[in-house]
Amino acid sequence: MAAVIRMHPMLLQLTLTSFVFLSCLRNGNAGITSTFIRSEYPSVDIPLDNKVFAVPKGHNAPQQVHITQGDYDGEAVIISWVTPDEPGPSKVQYGTSENGYKFSVEGIVTNYTFYEYKSGYIHHCLVDGLEHDTKYYYKIGSGDSSREFWFTTPPKIDPNSRYTFGIIGDLGQTFNSLSTLEHYMQSKGQAVLFLGDLSYADRYQYNEVGLRWDTWGRFVEQSTAYQPWIWSAGNHEIEFMPYLGEVTPFKSYLQRYATPYLASKSSNPLWYAIRRASAHIIVLSSYSPFVKYTPQWRWLEEELKRVDREKTPWLIVLMHVPIYNSNDAHYMEGESMRVVFESWFVHYKVDVIFAGHVHAYERSYRISNIHYNITSGDQNPIPDKSAPVYITVGDGGNQEGLAGRFRDPQPDYSAFREAAYGHSTLEIINRTHALYHWNRNDDGKKIATDAFVLHNQYWGMNHRRRKLKKHYVRKSLEQIAIY
DSSP states (O other), X not given: OOEEOOHHHHHHHHHHHHHHHHXXXXXXXXXXXXXXXXXXXXXXXXXXXXXXXXXXXXXXXXEEEEEEEOSSSSSOEEEEXXXXXXXXXXXXXXXXXXXBOOXXXXXXXXXXXXXXXXXXXXXXXXXXXXXXXXXXXXXXXXGGGOEEEEEEXXXXXXXXXXXXXXXXXXXXXXXXXXXXXXXXXXXXXXXXXXXXXXXXXXXXXXXXXXXXXXXXXXXXXXXXXXXXEEOOOOGGGTOOBGGGTBOOTTHHHHHHOOOOGGGGTOSSTTSEEEEETTEEEXXXXXXXXXXXXXXXXXXXXXXXXXXXXXXXXXXXXXXXXXXXXXXXXXXXXXXXXXXXXXXXXXXXXOOEEEEOSSSSEEEEXXXXXXXXXXXXXXXXXXXXXXXXXXXXXXXXXXXXXXXXXXOSSOOTTEEEEEOOOXXXXXXEOSSSEEEEXXXXXXXXXXXXXXXXXXXXXXXXXXXXXXXXXXXXXXXXXXTOEEO
């Protein structure tokens, strides 16, 4: 249980953290490159006979269960699972009391082939019309092979809805991946913002590609069956393998992991948006066309106009390839998306942008490079109070290992960077403040290696909002927990 303290010690900690963060932001030259080196597990996948990949007991028992938000405002979930032997019922029974399943809804079932691999029967079921802030129990499968789980819906859309997101990227299925997952599950995260690169099945060949999707689904089920993971796709989901006759990008990913893209008027499940509690979350696709006039560009142009900061003050963007990255790995790969979208991110005062791809951790100051072009303008990023904080969390633990070579000297825009495995949490306190932690995997304990107070970009703008901020943050800080 978290130890709760009264205002003074925590307020002092938050004040000092804010002061250091904001001072560094103004100066732009106080970045830290961590020298931490950990004894890590080998970067190899967990053996197939490990219990984390265990197949549920019973004939045709549902497996690889995962849920995600199913609509725009958090009143629906999409529940997905796989039956290995035959389709079986594609029905979800659910209710608000354990073993009290008053409602049921039918889903759809599909399957696919990849080379000579044939998937199990993949079920997707939309459960909608749910009440906010309510625990639901659900049951899938039939007879002795049925399985039961639960989830909790988010609070209603409200500027002061308190909510905690976990942030995980580039997870894979190694012992380092397991450490990350177990550390996250010890946190108070209520939903995961996943930054792409799920199973790393594309590191295998032939039928093992499909088999490693199955093992990953069983591996993460311990979390994904009980809380929504908000999916985004990375390069390891592309699976363009002409030597196998497989040339349809994202084939396995799109069959297995549904998203509520239609609810945000997107034309493609790889980019979409949701609103959850006090946050408006936009998911972009780094590996789909995004230049001017493409479908993703047109969609984002309209979606940003739909954002209502009076209702959802926190504007969060997810992508796989980081726009700002000072690691040798994947250096400058995000430059093309930066050129296209950065001016929008600044104009709409995005609070924070999370990315993966680079297998390390890095956080930026609030900076921008929107005045630069090939003939004139500022050539380097400059401090910009309207810009997002850019955070790379590509350190989930996959078999490719850590990206340990950062560029030297550390750029002025880089606030903190470390090559270690971990995950992040973003605890939204109210409309004005959120508490961010990056938690290094370290000997079974939760270690907040990088932590700071994130100030909302919208609600710090005028006198009326400053009055609200003072009232709400004082009330919230009295009950902040240290854990």
